[in-house]
Amino acid sequence: MTTPTGFASVKLPAALVQQAREAAGPLRRSVAGQIEYWATLGRVVEHTGLTVQEAQTAIEGYEAAARQGRLKDTLDDIEARFAAAEVSGSLAARVRDVVLDNRSKAAAQKKAA
Secondary structure (H helix, E strand, O other): OOOOOOOOOOOOOHHHHHHHHHHHHHHOOOHHHHHHHHHHHHHHHHHHOOOHHHHHHHHHHHHHHHHOOOOOOOHHHHHHHHHHHHHHOHHHHHHHHHHHHHHHHHHHHHHHO
């Protein structure tokens, strides 16, 4: 059930909340913001057919960039861009292109080996 503010409470394992707290600190996110970020990543992975390895590589690249201070977007900016790309269909198309490109590269490397 949603409240008039648009928020709902859920119970999460304490270990997950602690992991979110630790991950959120360096990126200046709230714990809720970190969990929302993870949920967004999960939706993208499920809807695009990324493999676990492809998703992990993308996440590691994002986190490395964040640690280096190159990412200046706020969570709201990222979510707005994500929503716009999702509505236009460009997000799914771009992710499909990246996945296909990565799979082609992997197949070429397999053949070369």
